[in-house]
Amino acid sequence: MKIIGLTGGIGSGKSSVGNLLEHKDIPIYYSDLRAHEIMNESDKIVSTLKELYGDDIYVDGKLDREKLGSIVFADKDKLAALNELVHPEVFADFDTWKKEQNSDFIIKEAAILFESGSYKNCDIVVTVSAPLETRIIRTMARDDKSREEVMDRISKQWTDEQREEKADYIIKNDSSFLDLEREVEQFYYWLQNSI
Template sequence: MRVIAITGGIASGKSAVTNQIRMAGYPVVDADLVSRQVVEPGTHTLEEIKETFGEDIIKNGVLDRKLLGQKVFGNQALLKQLTKITAPEIQSAIQDQLSFYKIKGKSLVFCAIPLFFEQHYEETGWFDQVVVVSSNERTQLDRLMARDHLDEWEAQSRIKAQLPLKTKMGKADVVIENDGTPEELEAKVAHYLKEVKEG
């Protein structure tokens, strides 16, 4: 089974790429979805977050992700604490999903992992190829502000919490640039999938 990682910067267009891949019929393991599942009510991960960050982080039994984001972004020490709690759980759940697809006899699986390099997934040996979705800094900032209703400072702090996109691009096997229209991105992804299928 070939496993291809999709990563990039925050708001660089990873979701658009993975949605198109999913629509084309390929299985996609989504780390963002997994990261929500591991902090669902009743999980020990959620209990640990509550103990570390305080009772106010839970609203009606559910994690207040917006409040948690405000606490950790821009504070490296708190972000590290959160990562220490959640990262091993997310990695374990991703491994379980990959094992499931292998048992199902899938020949190609994609894995969307926003923090691929930050969490050192390249060292796991699970991946045959790494694709980085990139965009220029201004486009990335504008998209993030619009998408998450952030001011420029908040958006900048979230971008700075990740490895620079240039660094990620330097480590990629394939770079898909997303500075144009959605239609242009769609055409690039379709071309890429055709190459993967033929390769």
């Protein structure tokens, strides 16, 4: 079983790529989604976040991600502390999930695959790249955020150039969805021949 790391900056379209690959029966672990779930499920994380940010960081038993984001994305030390708390739990959760899979390939999708160091446990890393302005517009529309808020999030991640330099394969998402489907088909063909 080979582990494929799938990454890309905010608004790059990595989730769309993940969905297309999932339709090819490749199991996908969505790290960011599981991190959000774990921050609601793990007693250790819930209690630590309440200690750090107050009981009102949870509303009706659910993490107020907007509030947490406004705190940690404004302070790199608080963001680093959050990552140090959550990443080990996500890594352990991925290992448990991996043992349940029976496939030649599995995919670990993560926005900060390189930044978190989890790329080191992947056999192949693919990054999705898109023009910066396209990413900004997509994210503003999807998340109902201002341009400044989106740019602030982007500034906390690696650039496309940094990711491309370390990736084994690059999927360009700079045109239509049909073109993206073709890019994913080419990647899937490449993957089948890389075994």
